[in-house]
Amino acid sequence: MKKVLYIYASPLMTNPKGSSCTEALNLFKKEYEKLNPTHESIILDLNKDPIGQASLTAHNFEAFFNCGKSDKHIQQLKSIDKVVIASPMINFNYPSTLKNYLDRILVANKTFKYKYDGKGESEGLLKNLKVQLLMSQGATLGWYPFASHVDTLVGTWKFVGAKVTKPILIHGTKIPENIQKNSQEQIKNHKEKIIEATKTF
Ligand SMILES: Cc1cc2nc3c(=O)[nH]c(=O)nc-3n(C[C@H](O)[C@H](O)[C@H](O)COP(=O)(O)O)c2cc1C
Structure with a gap:
């Protein structure tokens, strides 16, 4: 039995029109569970879990790594098989809740040998x-060549040794022809790709 961790990271999750990357993750999860009914699904909502809330600062540096939260989440990653992340672009990067999570789990000699x-x-x-990364951004792909939340996450997970499958990016969610759409309409053209990705994951 495989274990899959689903990480929700969009600060727009409670948006009345829905959240497109969250919608993508929910679809992925539903389809994956249909194909793999014996696999265990574990949810980590970084908008709710305290791990998403606290940033590393000069005032909590020691406690940040030694309070047990870091080890708990690293242990979780060592005990599971797969991770699926829903993340939008927020100010040219992935959301700070996800950065807070990564700051806890990117620890030398625990998740990677000294860099x-x-x-x-x-x-x-x-x-x-x-x-598997399920990503979104308001702008059309290519508008901000200096910013790629997708590449940064792919590189980071590869750095810790994970195999990263082809990311799915729902882009252009804020351009005039899409801005009125709800999250289900936003992911319409990506549904097939999402369902296909579950078959080889
Ligand atoms: C505070 C904030 C900052 C954002 N920054 C960017 C950005 O830098 N680049 C971009 O393309 N879209 C940006 N967006 C748009 C979101 O990436 C886009 O609306 C995305 O679809 C929302 O995520 P969702 O998948 O949860 O719906 C921003 C949205 C918000 C609310």
Whole structure:
């Protein structure tokens, strides 16, 4: 029996029109569960879980890594098989709740071997994981060449040794022809890709 962690990271999850990456994740989860009824689904909503709320600062530096939360979430990642993340672009990056989570789990000698040993010398320690990213952004792909929340997340998960499947990006959600759409309409053209991705995940 495989274990799948579903991470919700959109601050727009409670938007009356819905959240497109959350809608994508819910569809992915539903279809994946249909195909794999014995697999366990674990939910992590970073808008609710305290792990999403606290940032690393000069005033909590020691406690941040030693209070047990970091180890708890690293242990969770070591004990599961797959991670599916829903994340929009917020001010040219992924949401800060997701950064707070990553700050807890990106720990030298726990999720990767020390990164300053030399270029290409570090080794990811989460080789057990497969990751699917379900992403969204208001702008059309390519409008902000300096910003890619997708590439940053792909690189980060690869850095810790995970196998990252092809990300799905729902882009252009805020351009004039899409802005009035609700989240179900926003993901309409991506549904097939999402369902297809569940078959090989
Ligand atoms: C505070 C805030 C900042 C945003 N920043 C960006 C941005 O930098 N680039 C972009 O393309 N879209 C940006 N957006 C638009 C969202 O990425 C877009 O609406 C996305 O579809 C919302 O996520 P959802 O998948 O939860 O619906 C921003 C939205 C909000 C609310």
